Amino acid sequence: MSAPPxxxxxxxxxxxxxxxxxxxxxxxxxxxxxxxxxxxRPGEVYGFLGRNGAGKTTALRILxxxxxxxxxxxxxxxxxxxxxxxxxxxxxxxxxxxxxxxxWMTPVRLGHFLRGFYPTWDDAEYKRxxxxxxxxxxxxxxxxxxxxxxxxxxxAALAHHPDLLxxxxxxxxMDAVARxxxxxxxxxxxxxxxRATIFSSHLIDxxxxxxxxxxxxxxxxxxxxxxxxxxxxxxxxFRSPLxxxxxxxxxxxxxxxxxxxxxxxxxxxxxAIMVWVRDVDAxxxxxxxxxxxxxxxxxxxDEEPSLEDIFIALVRRRINY
Amino acid sequence: MRATRALVSKExxxxxxxxxxxxxxxxxxxxxxxxxxxxxxxMMSTFQVVAAFAGWPLVSASxxxxxxxxxxxxxxxxxxxxxALPIHKGHALLVKMAFGLMALGAWAALALIAGAxxxxxxxxxxxxxxxxxxxxxYVVCLWAMVFLLxxxxxxxxxxxxxxxxxxxxxxxxxxxxVWQFGPFALIDSTSFPFERHNIPWRAVAESLLLxxxxxxxxxxxxxxxxxxxxxxxxxxxxxxxxxALTFLGLVVVVVFSTLPVAAEPQPYEFxxxxxxxxxxxxxxxxxxxLQSTAETLAEKLTRMLDEMVAELGWNKLPPVRVVNAPDVxxxxxxxxxxxxxxxxxxxxxxxxxxxxxxxRLLTATVxxxxxxxxxxxxxxxxxHWLLDGYALHLALRGRASPTPPxxxxxxxxxxxxxxxxxxxxxxxxxxxxxxxxxxxxxxxNALSESGWRVxxxxxxxxxxxxxxRAAFGxxxxxxxxxxxxxxxSTARLFATAVGRDWDGFVSSWSATLTRDRTRSPxxxxxxxxxxxxxxxxxxRAGARPVAIRARLNAPAGTICTVYEQKLPPYDGPLDTDAHxxxxxxxxxxxxxxxxxxGDYGSGERAFVAxxxxxxxxxxxxxxxGSRVTIP
Numbered sequence: 001m002s003a004p005p006x007x008x009x010x011x012x013x014x015x016x017x018x019x020x021x022x023x024x025x026x027x028x029x030x031x032x033x034x035x036x037x038x039x040x041r042p043g044e045v046y047g048f049l050g051r052n053g054a055g056k057t058t059a060l061r062i063l064x065x066x067x068x069x070x071x072x073x074x075x076x077x078x079x080x081x082x083x084x085x086x087x088x089x090x091x092x093x094x095x096x097x098x099x100x101x102x103x104w105m106t107p108v109r110l111g112h113f114l115r116g117f118y119p120t121w122d123d124a125e126y127k128r129x130x131x132x133x134x135x136x137x138x139x140x141x142x143x144x145x146x147x148x149x150x151x152x153x154x155x156a157a158l159a160h161h162p163d164l165l166x167x168x169x170x171x172x173x174m175d176a177v178a179r180x181x182x183x184x185x186x187x188x189x190x191x192x193x194x195r196a197t198i199f200s201s202h203l204i205d206x207x208x209x210x211x212x213x214x215x216x217x218x219x220x221x222x223x224x225x226x227x228x229x230x231x232x233x234x235x236x237x238f239r240s241p242l243x244x245x246x247x248x249x250x251x252x253x254x255x256x257x258x259x260x261x262x263x264x265x266x267x268x269x270x271x272a273i274m275v276w277v278r279d280v281d282a283x284x285x286x287x288x289x290x291x292x293x294x295x296x297x298x299x300x301x302d303e304e305p306s307l308e309d310i311f312i313a314l315v316r317r318r319i320n321y
Numbered sequence: 322m323r324a325t326r327a328l329v330s331k332e333x334x335x336x337x338x339x340x341x342x343x344x345x346x347x348x349x350x351x352x353x354x355x356x357x358x359x360x361x362x363x364m365m366s367t368f369q370v371v372a373a374f375a376g377w378p379l380v381s382a383s384x385x386x387x388x389x390x391x392x393x394x395x396x397x398x399x400x401x402x403x404x405a406l407p408i409h410k411g412h413a414l415l416v417k418m419a420f421g422l423m424a425l426g427a428w429a430a431l432a433l434i435a436g437a438x439x440x441x442x443x444x445x446x447x448x449x450x451x452x453x454x455x456x457x458x459y460v461v462c463l464w465a466m467v468f469l470l471x472x473x474x475x476x477x478x479x480x481x482x483x484x485x486x487x488x489x490x491x492x493x494x495x496x497x498x499v500w501q502f503g504p505f506a507l508i509d510s511t512s513f514p515f516e517r518h519n520i521p522w523r524a525v526a527e528s529l530l531l532x533x534x535x536x537x538x539x540x541x542x543x544x545x546x547x548x549x550x551x552x553x554x555x556x557x558x559x560x561x562x563x564x565a566l567t568f569l570g571l572v573v574v575v576v577f578s579t580l581p582v583a584a585e586p587q588p589y590e591f592x593x594x595x596x597x598x599x600x601x602x603x604x605x606x607x608x609x610x611l612q613s614t615a616e617t618l619a620e621k622l623t624r625m626l627d628e629m630v631a632e633l634g635w636n637k638l639p640p641v642r643v644v645n646a647p648d649v650x651x652x653x654x655x656x657x658x659x660x661x662x663x664x665x666x667x668x669x670x671x672x673x674x675x676x677x678x679x680x681r682l683l684t685a686t687v688x689x690x691x692x693x694x695x696x697x698x699x700x701x702x703x704x705h706w707l708l709d710g711y712a713l714h715l716a717l718r719g720r721a722s723p724t725p726p727x728x729x730x731x732x733x734x735x736x737x738x739x740x741x742x743x744x745x746x747x748x749x750x751x752x753x754x755x756x757x758x759x760x761x762x763x764x765x766n767a768l769s770e771s772g773w774r775v776x777x778x779x780x781x782x783x784x785x786x787x788x789x790r791a792a793f794g795x796x797x798x799x800x801x802x803x804x805x806x807x808x809x810s811t812a813r814l815f816a817t818a819v820g821r822d823w824d825g826f827v828s829s830w831s832a833t834l835t836r837d838r839t840r841s842p843x844x845x846x847x848x849x850x851x852x853x854x855x856x857x858x859x860x861r862a863g864a865r866p867v868a869i870r871a872r873l874n875a876p877a878g879t880i881c882t883v884y885e886q887k888l889p890p891y892d893g894p895l896d897t898d899a900h901x902x903x904x905x906x907x908x909x910x911x912x913x914x915x916x917x918x919g920d921y922g923s924g925e926r927a928f929v930a931x932x933x934x935x936x937x938x939x940x941x942x943x944x945x946g947s948r949v950t951i952p
Contacts (some may be wrong), residue, residue: 068547114327118407
């Protein structure tokens with residue numbers, strides 16, 4: 001049995017910016033998080049992918065100290081965040097899912113207000129970002145559209161040069177153009193400043209566009225997390241015409257061989273099988289297992305599935321380590 | 322510190338409009354209360370206005386500000402923005418608490434400063450400290466309660482109404498006197514303006530404990546279920562909740578209407594069959610020998626009351642019961658109970674019957690009935706003298722001259738004697754209770770009555786009836802209308818009813834008394850008391866530090882009385898029933914010195930008076946009446 005991906009990441013050379021271990025959060029009888037593990041490393045753009053109600057916002061609110069975990073450990077910059085230490089939170093830029101700014105404030109006034117909470121606040125950077133995002137300086141926030149408000153929130157979250165940027169479904173309500181601009185800015189600032197970023201979304205294309213690491217959460221548990229490319233490498237779809245003679249090598253496509261079937265179905269006039277190839281041990285890495293499968297599945301067409309297909313298949317199967 | 326400054330600055334910007342609006346409204350409330358108090362001429366202390374200001378105006382302002390500071394934040398969900406800021410939980414809430422408290426404190430302090438600046442009474446540091454502590458503790462408690470209430474979001478108004486209903490119910494149906502508790506006691510208008518030395522520590526402690534509890538509850542409530550309860554309450558009412566609250570309100574109304582009202586006092590009933598019945602009048606004489614006296618008195622009373630009812634235009638008259646009470650001093654009457662529904666019970670000594678006794682009894686009856694009919698509005702300053710005068714005037718009708726007499730008239734003599742000490746004029750009319758100090762009840766009544774006589778002589782009976790009806794005709798309601806009536810100035814009342822200029826009449830009244838004091842046969846009768854001298858001598862605190870020295874040319878054996886009453890540390894009308902009178906007989910010779918019996922500590926205050934029963938006066942003549950502070 002190979003090590004779970006998050007542990008593989010945890011053993012990487014750079015200590016994580018954010019680490020959640022076995023986090024459980026209960027609201028009465030409802031369990032919003034059921035032992036969530038999550039790791040974000042410096043410079044990483046982490047796409048936190050999950051359906052509505054999967055537990056993304058709860059996890060991020062715990063991280064921000066707004067709410068407390070029922071059980072488990074949360075560490076920010078190597079320190080336990082239980083109690084929501086203001087000093088640690090000052091190192092985070094946070095864009096909430098729902099912007100609740102004061103309608104009577106203008107962006108300039110908002111900047112003056114936030115300056116009091118962040119010693120590293122940079123007015124010039126704030127104004128530069130407002131200009132870049134085309135946010136009007138002197139209009140009252142109550143008159144802003146949802147997209148402009150989200151851009152303002154991003155500018156406010158970045159203006160104090162945070163070590164970690166936390167975005168909770170920030171593009172909700174934005175049009176396609178605004179969404180694209182927003183995500184490009186997130187990506188660009190991460191590349192430019194080498195800043196760790198975690199953003200939650202239920203939109204796969206957003207994650208594909210901006211993230212280099214992905215975590216898929218469902219039912220309060222992490223289904224998979226790791227580099228996006230690795231996910232693409234591990235999950236493949238094999239197709240064969242229904243009237244063809246190709247035989248599926250069922251003896252190889254077995255969990256004991258490190259290969260799980262995510263789905264096996266008929267699509268149009270083809271049979272489609274999505275497999276998830278995992279390292280079963282150090283001596284049998286993913287690539288080798290996949291090569292063996294390709295060799296045995298003669299006559300089957302090997303395709304790279306979309307992230308959306310992978311996400312849906314994973315969530316439907318709820319396979320996890 | 323930077324974060325706190327940012328939060329305070331935010332609150333200031335967010336609530337600037339509210340602060341300005343509330344300040345303006347409070348200024349208007351202050352000016353209105355001040356103007357009303359001045360117009361009514363019944364203001365004994367400017368700090369009465371401060372106490373009134375601390376009531377509904379300040380409560381309303383705190384609710385208005387609390388809405389802006391707490392409720393708007395919750396309803397706008399902007400508290401979510403605040404909780405994401407890098408500050409400790411509760412930090413923003415504490416700043417909000419402190420901000421509101423500072424605003425309320427500033428308003429209260431300004432009111433206190435304004436009260437002190439406008440005060441005509443001494444405002445020594447101790448007095449201001451007492452007022453400051455009272456007002457400070459009250460403001461802390463008020464704001465804490467308002468803040469806690471704000472946490473309940475859409476339920477705050479139903480909860481506030483519920484608390485008020487509970488307080489009213491507790492006050493009405495239990496022995497707990499709510500208005501003597503904590504914050505209510507601190508701004509009680511009967512003690513706030515007058516308590517100059519003692520800080521009411523118990524009420525202060527109760528208020529601060531209540532405030533601490535409310536603050537702790539607000540903080541705990543804000544964190545309960547990680548703030549989700551407060552957030553859930555900060556949503557508009559749903560249709561089901563509206564229906565449930567409406568139902569609850571109806572239940573409360575029904576319950577209240579079915580609750581037994583606190584046992585009403587029962588009307589007085591005679592326990593003897595020796596009672597004379599005449600119309601509304603019953604006289605219990607108890608002793609067969611007094612039956613004829615009782616019957617005569619009942620006839621007089623009935624006749625006079627019928628006349629009064631017709632004159633004042635009343636449509637009903639409550640029962641009048643007179644009880645023979647041998648312990649009551651000759652010539653005096655004591656009011657036992659007085660209610661606009663259950664009537665008047667008066668105790669008098671029928672065995673000591675005389676014309677003066679009958680007059681005093683009739684006067685006391687009219688006084689009590691008018692007072693009850695107007696729900697005591699007629700007793701309020703500055704028109705109390707009008708009632709005292711009218712009651713005696715009606716009692717004297719048919720017995721004494723309705724106009725200033727040409728010959729000797731005992732009650733007119735009382736008036737002239739009183740006018741020697743307190744000339745009729747603005748001071749007498751404004752500070753009637755102080756005039757009462759100086760001339761005593763009998764002198765004050767007679768002086769007041771002289772005004773009615775002068776009016777009758779100058780403008781006829783019609784003017785008397787018109788003024789009496791305007792002043793005492795309308796029944797009291799116990800509500801706002803009474804307050805409005807009480808605020809109407811005497812000058813306006815007089816001009817409206819009589820159609821004459823008030824100042825001109827007062828001048829004429831005063832001139833009549835001045836003229837008669839120098840006219841025979843009054844001048845000779847007044848000579849003795851005009852030459853009399855009386856003074857108070859004060860010694861060091863301890864046993865008997867007060868002495869009265871008086872010089873009077875009076876026959877030996879004249880009955881005189883020394884009165885003494887310990888006073889609270891503020892000036893108010895005397896409770897004449899609490900007078901402790903010590904009678905003595907005037908010795909041979911012109912001068913006496915009497916030590917007042919009470920023991921007094923330094924700084925304590927006392928009222929002392931010396932009255933003598935002299936001829937040809939109807940009442941006791943007051944030679945001295947003074948409020949003193951023991952050195």
